[in-house]
Structure formats: C-alpha cells, structure tokens
Amino acid sequence: MSEINQIPPITETTHDLLTETIRAGAKEIIRLAVEAELEEYLKQFRDLKTDDGKAAVVRNGHLPEREVQTGIGPVTVRVPKIRSKTGAPVSFQSVLVPPYVRKSKSLEAAIPWLYLKGISTGEMNDALEALLGPGASGLSSSTISRLKTEWGKEYDVWRKASLEDREWAYIWVDGIYSGLRKEDDKLCALVVIGVDGQGRKHFLAIEDGVRESKQSWKEVLLELKHRGMNAPKLAVGDGALGFWAALEEEFLR
Known part of the structure; x- marks a missing residue:
C-alpha cells in the first residue's frame, strides 16, 4: 500500500513565515511604487542639462530607512533622494510615503x-x-x-455639510439603542439615510437622541432642513411615533 502524504499542521512558525512574506511583499510593492513616483517626478528635468550635456538632476542615494506601522505590522521603507548638479535646490517628496510618516x-x-x-x-x-x-x-x-x-x-x-446640491428622493430612518442610560432616559443614535436622484445612498445624519422622542427627531430633521435637504417623496421607518410626528411638523405643513 502506498504511503499517504500528510500535510504538515499549521504551526505558529508557519503563521510567522506567512506574516513575514506578506510584509516582504508589501515592502517590495512600496519600493516599486516610490520608484515610479520618482521617475515621473524626474521627467520635468529631463531637458535640463549641464554644460557638458549630462543630466542636471540625478538620483543621490536614499533617505535613512524607517519603519511605517501598517495594518499588517511594521514595514520598512526607503525613499530615494535627488540632487542638482547646477546647485539649484531640488528635492523629491513621495506622496505615498510622506516625510516623517510613522503610521499608515x-x-x-x-x-x-x-x-x-x-x-x-x-x-x-x-x-x-x-x-x-x-x-x-x-x-x-x-x-x-x-x-x-x-x-x-x-x-x-x-x-454640517450642505445637502442642497442633490434632490433627495426618499429617506430611511431608525433609532439604534446602545443600552446606555442618562438618568432615567434611554439613549439611542438617530440615523437618517437618504437616496438621491441617481439611486445612491448617503448617510445624512447620525445624532444622539432620547427614546426616539418627537423632540429628538424634530431637532434632527430641523438641522437637515437648515442644511438644505428638500422634503423627500417617501420616508421609511418603523412605528416610532416620535419620528412621524416630527416629520409632519417639519416637512408636511
């Protein structure tokens, strides 16, 4: 009978090797991306020459290597430097890895x-x-x-962003309870999601409220009116009477 090949168990070492492989890949991707940035930046100097016809702006090594903290742990990066042979002040600053950045x-x-x-x-x-x-x-x-x-x-x-630049077709509303209380009042987050004329959804409001009361919803709707929201064609929500009473008062009268 032939032997059955067994897959070795996943160990902590395996996980470490996988993490290091991912980090190494990230480091190489960053290096290539920064090199592409540099090449694009140097294009503006390609017609600038010294008296003997050589490039006036050239690479000049790298800045000291540094670590950037990322979602997969620390990744080391090296950003190249440039210099001008004419003495004119020039410098390259990567958009991907700005100077002094330490955390992604x-x-x-x-x-x-x-x-x-x-x-x-x-x-x-x-x-x-x-x-x-x-x-x-x-x-x-x-x-x-x-x-x-x-x-x-x-x-x-x-x-506080303006809502005047879109026509809001309809809104969804809800009160999300966290279990927190303020004295005898039950606190919740009042959420309004709007759909524009192109069918795109947008968060319009996320505000603190008390028991989805009429007054809490009224304050939310009044602020939306001040920001320029039009009266929606349709509103969708549960049976919380506070919202419907506030909607009628602010938009339907």
Whole structure:
C-alpha cells in the first residue's frame, strides 16, 4: 500500500513565515511604487542639462530607512533622494510615503474598530501589540486621544455639510439603542439615510437622541432642513411615533 502524504499542521512558525512574506511583499510593492513616483517626478528635468550635456538632476542615494506601522505590522521603507548638479535646490517628496510618516491610515482605522469591541484607551496599545506584534509602537494614550479629537472635528464638518446640491428622493430612518442610560432616559443614535436622484445612498445624519422622542427627531430633521435637504417623496421607518410626528411638523405643513 502506498504511503499517504500528510500535510504538515499549521504551526505558529508557519503563521510567522506567512506574516513575514506578506510584509516582504508589501515592502517590495512600496519600493516599486516610490520608484515610479520618482521617475515621473524626474521627467520635468529631463531637458535640463549641464554644460557638458549630462543630466542636471540625478538620483543621490536614499533617505535613512524607517519603519511605517501598517495594518499588517511594521514595514520598512526607503525613499530615494535627488540632487542638482547646477546647485539649484531640488528635492523629491513621495506622496505615498510622506516625510516623517510613522503610521499608515490602515493602522489608525483599526483604532475605532477596537473601540467598537469595547477596548478602552488605556488598553489600546496592548490590543494593537497583540494584533500586530511588539513593533506596534507610538500609540500612547495621548496619541489615541489626539486621534479622537481629530475624528470629532471630521464628524462636525460632515454633519454640517450642505445637502442642497442633490434632490433627495426618499429617506430611511431608525433609532439604534446602545443600552446606555442618562438618568432615567434611554439613549439611542438617530440615523437618517437618504437616496438621491441617481439611486445612491448617503448617510445624512447620525445624532444622539432620547427614546426616539418627537423632540429628538424634530431637532434632527430641523438641522437637515437648515442644511438644505428638500422634503423627500417617501420616508421609511418603523412605528416610532416620535419620528412621524416630527416629520409632519417639519416637512408636511
């Protein structure tokens, strides 16, 4: 009887090799992309020559290698340098790997996800190290607090953006309860999703509310009116009386 070939079990070493392979691939992709950036940048100098007819702007080694924290852990990058033989000041700055960048957006995107899983600010660094390895540095409580402040500013800009440039055909509404309470009131997030004339869906509002009350929904709808939302042709929601009473008061009178 012939032997049966057995597939070796997946071990921790196998996982480590897979991670390192992914990182090596990412490093090579970044290198090629930055090289393509450099070649495109140097095109503007191709007609610039020295007195002896040679290229006036040329490559000049690399900046020191540095690590960028990503969603797959730390990846090392090297950005090339250039110099001018004429003495004119020139420099190459990669858009993909800007100067001094230490964390990719993919890593910062992991932080709100961890919050949704109930990880506190003080535990965030430990959680990221468990996910990405001990190289996940530079994410102190103060760094995470700064990111939270930035997210708050981005949310404020989003929630005040004009809605006048689209015709809103219909809206979906709902109240999402988190289980949190404020004294005797049950808190929820009031969500409005709009569909424009081309059939595209957009989040229009995500606001705090109290028990889906008429007053809470009225404040949301009033803000949407101030931002320029037209009266929709159709509204879809559950039987929460607060929304329907507020809708009639703000858009149907």
